[in-house]
Amino acid sequence: MKKIAIIGAGPAGIEAASILAAHNFEVTLFEKSSTPLSNILDKAFLFPSSVAAADLVDELNAKLLHDNIQLICEKEIVNIKETNDECKLFDKDGKTYFASKVLITTGYTIFDAHRKEELGYGIYKGVISSLDLEKMIRHKQIKNSIDELPQRITFLQCVGSRDEKSGNNYCSKICCVTAVKQAIEARKLLPQAEIYIFYMDLRMWGQTFEELYRQSQEEYDIRYIRGRISEASATFDGKVQIKSEDTLIGQPLKMTTDLLVLMCGMEPSPGTKTLAENCQIAGDYHFIQTIDPHLHDNETAQTGIYVAGSAKRPMSIRDTLSDAAAAAMQIMSDCQ
């Protein structure tokens, strides 16, 4: 039996592991955190179908119950070296593991909103990130800075994406629809609140997204304003004052809001960055580079090292899962 190592037990890692295990490969799955799916556990409901994230977590975890899969948690892999048709993996403490092929599925991390200080994240309590809101929705409790129900929630798109100043010129792809998803969930919890979304342009690329966007306006009364928010400050009563411009009517705009939700983009996770650098397979913005975006989109410049999911570029869960399946297929055919 061939031994395959997979680094990162997110949706991509688990999907690939279960396919490979079903085809009689011996899979070792390394995970840095104490449990798999650390990046899904903190989500509430998932687009496109509004399924509860907890349900998807259960289904994916069930896939791990296979004799050919060995899951090792709290194990951070930092380097891979290829010698004589075999890959040697190094963990943080210098221990080594062997496998004939390695799949990297170390995923993403969300942009650290502290870096855009003008938006006041970490300074004003009323400014939160999309992930913070996701957690609030999960616990069915959206509160403002003084623990009351917010009367107004404002989303700001493209924080740390499409932004030359933060060094991320790319679009993170999932945050537009995530904002629509979150705005609808917020409306369900707060029927009285005003909900605004400030955007540059809305990227409703999925088949059902446009419809979701229409519904959000017609059924959930979400209001959209085209414009970027340039700075935020606190008001004496614990709210957030924002300065912006409505670029459709060309008017400067100042308003207060209980919550300012920053839709932070996706960046390569620290694990992805480290492996990309140490294995010399780093591409744009420190994501992992594949050989060819069409025909060899799971292979890297290092033979024996493959990549799948959001370690390559921002991706939704569905895209991540199909990418993982593709990577598993590629590994199987290369092992013959």
Add this chain to the structure above:
Amino acid sequence: MSQYFSPFVLPFCAAVLVLLGICIWKYVRWYKHFDRLQKAIFLKNLISWKFIPALWEAFREGILHVRISRKNLVLGYMHRSIALGWFLLIVVGAIESHMAPTESHPFWMGIFFRYFVHDTPSPGISMFFANLMDFLLLYVLSGITLAYLKKVYSRIVGMKKVTKHVIFDQFAKFSLWAIFPLRLLSESLSANLYHNGGFLTQSVGDLFSSSFASTFELLSWTCYSFSLAIFFVALPFSRYMHIFTEIVLIFFRHLGLKERTAKTGFTMYELSACSRCGICIDNCPLNKQLAIPNVQSVYFLRDLRYKRVKPEIADNCLLCARCSSDCPVNIDLMSIRQQARHKQELDTQHNYQYLDNIQPFNAIGRVGYFAGCMSHLTPAIPEAMVAIFEAAGQKYWYMDEDKTICCGRPLMQQGYLNQAGELRRKNIEMIKKSKIQFLITSCPICYQSFKKEYKLPVPVIHHTEYIAGLLQSGKIKVRKDDLKTVYHDPCELGRGCNIYKEPRQILKKTTQLVKAKSEKEDSLCCGYNLGNTLINNEQQKKIRDAAFKNLMHKKPDVIATACPMCKKAFKHSMDFPIRDIAEIVKDNLIKK
């Protein structure tokens, strides 16, 4: 006709007259272009004791070149050997010729002494002079040799790039390089014939045959005279005009003259005082990190002097003042750059009427706090200041908490003087009516503006000065932790306003302060200075990355700075912790 005349002295004599004439004409014309205030200051201080320190500085800088030697020893030696050596050749030559036993001592006699004077009554004294003059000649020649080597291989004087010169400069330079070898040759040939040389000229002269010497002596002296003449005539149009102008400028400065917002005759003096030494090229971030040629101060001043400066050159500068701190002539490069940016046509027709809606506030007994537009983009800084005011029990008026009026400096830097004036007018009105005790700013850009561009009835201090004062007087107490910090000197605060001490005092009291590789006057610009609107994000990052590397020298945990702009620069696309000094102090406050 004097016995000390030969037709070959004529080119020299004529050139001296031409040189004097042109210099006086230029200096008078420039003086006429002084503005009223400058003229008044000049006339008021003209007769005063200020001349004595000026004289001393003129000697140190015009002859000894002390500042340039401090920057670069070899280059300093080169300048000094030529200036001091030549100066002494003239002085000693004059003394020597006055000791000659004749009635008349024409002024050129010292220059061509060995051609005219062959034997003297006291051989001991003349031997002494001959050797002394030879020694001085050798000294100058060593400098000329260095200058030549510098052209061939600039690293010899520790420079990566040397100035590319214009044609007049080339003319003057080659004649300057010819003067002293020709003098050596001429004196050696005369020494061969009359045995009146010193250790150098005599031994060189003895290498020739006497028939060769007698054939070529006159020709050689003629060439020497011509090379002097060419140099003198080219001088006022070339960079060598700095030789005299630098000295005049030193006197002017001691009399209290300085640059104004618009170009004046004083600027013309400054332009001509630039020796085009090129010291300002190597450390300019636009050269070092971006390899942009032709925009550095030396080129900018040169183009301005020859009236061919292009806006894209005047505008392509960070105003980081690194060159000003390097310039051995202390030219006010930042003011001159800003003068050249004045955008007259675009600087009208702006509606600042909304300013009148902002109401003044009575703040008797309080201090004023002006965060500045930039600090509003780094809200942790004003938040920290407010916490510090409260901890110190300081009553304050947060002047731009809600309605922000810019200090106007960014507009000044880009040449919109009238618009900046509108903003200044309103801010001055607000500050005057508020009756505050003094004004504290968080942004060094505002600080420099309030300090230098405003005339305020109250003192202005930066928050680092304020906090250092609070710590000194014990009004706030802080604990010291193990955090290893390095201090990034913001250009506007350090080189701009000379504040280096207070930030470091504060950091030493709150953290473990380590040194950056280059610090204080030599610190590196973060690249995000508002002075330059022509470079793009990628280029800014390159400059920032170099500054970052400089700070990482001793592996600190945190970068501390005292400017919202610098803070943002290091935050953009970087994960390294960066904090303002005010934030560090706030976190380390010991609650009473």
